[in-house]
Amino acid sequence: MAKTYDYLFKLLLIGDSGVGKTCVLFRFSDDSFNNSFISTIGIDFKIRTIELDGKKIKLQIWDTAGQERFRTITTAYYRGAMGIILVYDITNERSFENIKNWIRNIEEHAASDVERMIIGNKCDIEERREVSRDRGEQLAIEYGTKFLETSAKANLNIDEAFFTLARDIKSKMEQNEMRAGGSVSNTGRVNVGGSGTQKKSFFSNWSCNLL
Amino acid sequence: MDEKLPESVDVVVLGTGLPEAILASACARAGLSVLHLDRNEYYGGDWSSFTMSMVHEVTENQVKKLDSSEISKLSELLTENEQLIELGNREIVENIEMTWIPRGKDEEKPMKTQLEEASQMRRFSIDLVPKILLSKGAMVQTLCDSQVSHYAEFKLVNRQLCPTETPEAGITLNPVPCSKGEIFQSNALSILEKRALMKFITFCTQWSTKDTEEGRKLLAEHADRPFSEFLEQMGVGKTLQSFIINTIGILQQRPTAMTGMLASCQFMDSVGHFGPSPFLFPLYGCGELSQCFCRLAAVFGSLYCLGRPVQAIVKKDGKITAVIANGDRVNCRYIVMSPRFVPETVPASSTLKIERIVYATDKSIKEAEKEQLTLLNLASLRPDAAVSRLVEVGFEACTAPKGHFLVHATGTQEGETSVKTIAEKIFEKNEVEPYWKMSFTANSMKFDTAGAENVVVAPPVDANLHYASVVEECRQLFCTTWPELDFLPRAMKKEEEEEEEPETEEIAEN
Structure with missing residues (x-):
């Protein structure tokens, strides 16, 4: 069966509880928004395929499953992530300050070459702003990441954020591919969930052979 | 908080x-x-x-x-x-000892410093309880049903080694072929032995379709006698016997004909499911x-x-x-x-003491062209112990920096020779010098x-x-x-x- 995409990127959303990670995710994947705050239950990851420079890119975006509430994100969450969006809430100073802690977490557990981006969410609520745009930009410069202010509710800059991150990952990947001489080797990992990997059993092999 | x-x-x-x-x-x-x-x-x-x-x-x-x-x-x-x-x-984990072992070749710079300077320390993933998954076992089934499989990736345990010891040669590590292809390519078995093995496998194929009672009947008076006797009677020679018993022995220590047949079927059932080996190891x-x-x-x-x-x-x-x-x-x-x-x-109600040692090395116990994930059954060298094995995992399984390995020794404490002694003999024979080790006792308390x-x-x-x-x-x-x-x-x-x-x-x- 033909592949329906050229690249698959695993992306993560990280940030304090209540900054709107799940809303950002839903806005991007389903173009929907729900105002009521419910701690994340039952959201694992969402998928949206986008097109960049004629290439189809499947984005698999993982939510924290609420494990950020007591800073108990599993280290396993970071495995294989190619891009991470750090989210804070512009109406919550604390969530902005904590971005530093989250970055430390990423440096400890994620791949060292993971692409990062900082977004200040809820920028539609100007009257309750606690963190100026300027400070957000400064922080991003400090960590050498891109920066956007977004609103999942007003649908501001959400697509831009994901497209920017995806573009950065894509160009890095293409550079690496060129350096590796056209193909990035795969190390033969097994995904036990995908039925496609399953081969015939030993028995069926043998009986075939014996017949 | x-x-x-x-x-x-x-x-x-x-x-x-x-x-x-x-x-x-x-x-x-x-x-x-x-x-x-x-x-x-x-x-x-x-x-x-x-x-x-x-x-x-x-x-x-x-x-x-x-x-x-x-x-x-x-x-x-x-x-x-x-x-x-x-x-x-x-105290589930007790008597923990951790040491960096000084080595002649690291004289200029200790390995610890080398690893720290290259920020490689976090590339290790040192298991307290190293295990493998049977490709068609209960864990894989549960992972798939629950979709926890989305969160994990695995590597095939692509090499099984079986040790033999003689006074002259010491411990030799022989590769155990798992798949059909490997069996035919193996030099360890003669044509006659391969034929006998084929016959045995055909028998397993048929036996696996029977229920327990019927299976037992087929083994007749051998059912509760040692597996080797049964294999002998099937025309399986001594070399091949130890081969089979060593291979499935990792699943079933000291098998009787009945438990041996069950383990053989379990083994063969998982072979080929995700690749030539029946065993998987979780990445990281x-x-x-x-x-x-x-x-x-x-x-x-x-x-x-x-x-x-x-x-x-x-x-x-x-x-x-x-x-x-x-x-x-x-x-x-x-x-x-x-x-x-x-x-x-x-x-x-019961406590079983498990002896565990983990070594960090920069050379495989048996070097090969490509990095291997190795399972080594030490039962033949510690016949009195219920459990003795080594697992060697490295960079490919994301448990060590490139070129490095972790060797996990696990053993129960019966008998005179400890798994530690055997592991260190194997290192010596193959000129492997671990630069770090951690030993502890794990208490399996019920x-x-x-x-x-x-x-x-x-x-x-x-x-x-x-x-x-x-x-x-x-x-x-x-x-x-x-x-x-x-x-x-x-x-x-x-x-x-x-x-x-x-x-x-x-x-x-x-």
Whole structure:
């Protein structure tokens, strides 16, 4: 069966509880928004395929499953992530300050070459702003990441954020591919969930052979 | 920590080791409200994997006993007729010793410094309980049904070695062929032996379709006699006998004809499922699996809180009514706890001591062109012991920096020769010089009860090669405690995922 995409990127959303990670995710994947705050239950990851420079890119975006509430994100969450969006809430100073802690977490557990981006969410609520745009930009410069202010509710800059991150990952990947001489080797990992990997059993092999 | 713990939940789970994680995910999946607590700042408890820079934490989980003023303070949280019971902190992992071994070739710069300077320390994933998965075993089935398989990746254990020892040559490590192709290419067997092996495999194929009773009948008087006698009678020569017994021996020590046949069928059933080898190893180490089940639990609403001093439980009329953590009272209907937490007043029904040594090396015990993930059954060198094996994992399984390996020795303590002695003999023979080692004793403690009817004690760490018994015990505990609920039932596929399904397969194949 033909592949329906050229690249698959695993992306993560990280940030304090209540900054709107799940809303950002839903806005991007389903173009929907729900105002009521419910701690994340039952959201694992969402998928949206986008097109960049004629290439189809499947984005698999993982939510924290609420494990950020007591800073108990599993280290396993970071495995294989190619891009991470750090989210804070512009109406919550604390969530902005904590971005530093989250970055430390990423440096400890994620791949060292993971692409990062900082977004200040809820920028539609100007009257309750606690963190100026300027400070957000400064922080991003400090960590050498891109920066956007977004609103999942007003649908501001959400697509831009994901497209920017995806573009950065894509160009890095293409550079690496060129350096590796056209193909990035795969190390033969097994995904036990995908039925496609399953081969015939030993028995069926043998009986075939014996017949 | 700005958030408070909930006042009341259906189930409090204490400890984030694999069995507790499986049980927490099963509870959350079944719709129970779950609070999952751990005293450590990390996941996995006594089943955890550590980086080289964090591994010292394994020695740091001391818990102070409550003094009388603390007890009287906590007692203020009790109501009438309630009794405070202090939770235990059993020594599941004890006698821990860790050393960097100075080596001549690192004279200029010790390996520790080399690794630190190249920031490679965090590339290690050092398992406390290294195990493998049978491709068609209970764990793989549970991972697939629950879709925890989304969170983990695996590598095939692509080399099985079987040692032989002679006074002249010392210990030689012989590759054991698993698949049909490997058998035909192997030089270790003659044409005649290969033919005998084919005959044996054909017999297994037929035997595997029979039920237990009929299978037993086919083995006739040999059923409970040693497997070797039965193989002899099938016309299998001595070399091939030891070959077969060594290969399946990793699943079944000292097999009788009956248990040997069962193990052979189990082995062959898993061969070819994901590749030539029947065994899988989790990428980033076995500690990942606990975390993956915790994520499933979290996706279904379980609340996670690590690094909390979990101090006591509250008992009333023979039942536990609450847990006290960090001075907060959380009411609950059930408690699931790892053996570590069982109150000191409750005696263990049995304790098995497991000897564990982990070595870090920069050379494989048997060098090959490509890096291999190796399983080595030491049973023939320690015939008295129930368990003795080595597992060598490296960069490909994301458990060590490139060019480095971890060698895990696991053994029960019967007999005169320790697994340590044998492992070190093998190193010497193959000119492998470990630069780091950690040794400890793991106590596999079983409890029939934890002193109250609504407390479930999770299965202990064990020395089994694979996960079937852990998964099975968790299932049984869950089904006995909550007979009306399903244990990790097959997940309903969302529409979106169905669309995606063929693509996922593509990824796996590429």
